[in-house]
Amino acid sequence: MTQNELIEREIHNLYLSESRRVLATLIRLLRDFELAEEALHDAFAAALTQWPACGIPANPRAWLVSTGRFKAIDHIRRQQRFGQLSDEMAALCDTDAPEPLTDDDRIPDDRLRLIFTCCHPSLSPEARTALTLREICDLNTEEIASAYLCKPATIAQRIVRAKRKIRTANIPYEVPGPSELSERLHSVLQVIYLVFNEGYSASSGKHATRTSLADEAIRLARLLHELLPNPDVNGLLALMLLNHSRSNARTNNAGDIIPLESQNRELWDRAAINEGCQRVREALTAGPAGTYTLQAAISAVHADAPCWAETDWAEIVGLYDLLLHQQYSPVVALNRVVALSYRDGPDIALTELNALLAGGDLDQYYPAFAAQADLLRRLERFAEAARAYRLALSLTAQEPEQAFLQKRLGECEKNPPLSINTTATRL
Known part of the structure; x- marks a missing residue:
């Protein structure tokens, strides 16, 4: 493999691992989804052109953010002749201005801001889910439409309307303060769980599950917990891991459903079960158990049973009683x-x-x-x-x-x- 091919592979790997993080920062800096998305692709295109000749920079992500930002500024200047720039867009053209500082030093990752923006309660639940899958999980409209059995045009309209609402309502790209965090976090967790449930048990169609969608929800919950450690986030992640651990046993080779009591438990993912059970314990000891943690505890009881006949149904009923009392x-x-x-x-x-x-x-x-x-x-x-x-x-x-x-x-x-x-x- 030539040096250029190695660099191209590295750029491809960087896109897979860093593009959503770069996009989140560009959205914060540019305050516009479409402009940031175009800047992201321009930055990677520039990397494909420049890095084979100049080498990979010491901090590739910072290089991509900086290049994308200046590409966007160049684009704005080219458009200036078509009309008066807004004050905000005009400020972006001041290239001598220092890069804006984060407005929330508690959590220095722009991806978390983007998650809360995509899941803002003023957006409809359908729009939150579609926008999250597009901007955070990098699914295209066709993939989202396939997952929810909608037309791609319908999904595209939801995303466009959501972006327009964020812009016109001046929804901030930030993690909410303590007074709003509880309500907003609840909305984020709801979206993640909706995505997971559609993957775990599809609402319609030829397949019982959509594994890739469940995987995306788990990946998103991991990211959220990494950036914002919280017992409720840990409880939701535990719940999804424990439920998803049974995926290989839930259908046969023909796609037919196998009920829980008939599943081959040797096919269950023990690593996911061990992690899920550990996270349940962490969430339970961190404070009052939330609804996701209690549901995860129920799944843990099923996971702990060596066979269907030895399931502790009294424990499960008791946990459901607690869950119903709470909500x-x-x-x-x-x-x-x-x-x-x-x-x-x-x-x-x-x-x-x-x-x-x-x-x-x-x-x-x-x-x-x-x-x-x-x-x-x-x-x-x-x-x-x-x-x-x-x-x-x-x-x-x-x-x-x-x-x-x-x-x-x-x-x-x-x-x-x-x-x-x-x-x-x-x-």
Whole structure:
């Protein structure tokens, strides 16, 4: 391999490892997403031209930031003849001005500012997710559209509107102060978890999972915890690691769903489990457990069980009780019912589930009716179970889930003898 080819490979590796960090700094300096993105690509193009002749600089990232900034300034000056520059853009053209200092010395990384900007509560949840995947995770619009089964044009519009809102509303590129941090951090964690859930269990489509999306969420949570150590961030990271550790066992070679109790636990990622359990312990000892930490603790109980039969269902139900006491959610209540069915029996759990369904909050949530069908099947009330399976089938667009439910429906329609316990709600 020639020297030039080695340098080109190094530039490629730098793009993979540093481009998002360079972009975040350029966005802070230039106060404009599009201008910063163009400057980023101009900087790497300049590196491809100059580094083979001059060598790789001692601090490549600083070189890329500086080059990108001056490329942007040149672009602004070329556009000056088309109209009056804003005061902010005119200030950028003062090349003798020192580089702006960080406005938040507590956390000296521009990526964290960018995360909070992309997840600002004034943006819609859909816009936050799309903008985060584009700017922080470097997914293109086609990849984001594929993950969420939208048209690329729809995703592109969301991103454009979000950038426009940030500009027109003058949303600051900064980490919020202590008085706002709790609310804003909650929004960031919500976006990361939404990204993970879509990867862990796709809402629709031909595949049960989208591994790359779950990986991106975990990578983003690692970055956030590195830059802003916090028990809630650690709890969310633990939860995602523990759930994702089962990925290799959740489907077979044909893509069919394998319920938790039937999974080959030797396929579980023990390194991810060990890290997740350690992070749960750290989060629990750091202060009052948040919702993500409690959910991670539930996943840790599953991970600690050597087999399905030895799962500590009493511990799991107790953790769900704590979670519901802290923040009620009908989905959490549903998951507690499933756990209760293995501690106290399907008949007691069915009574609680029917009362939960009567509230109407889960009318469009297919796992609720899948869980009801499973409880009825375990009680050998097959005709009622079949009706519940049909309702669950009508509410899901994910093809592997449809196949799983259809199989259970067929078993109920044939009135088979009771087989091993299987839960339609995958814990």
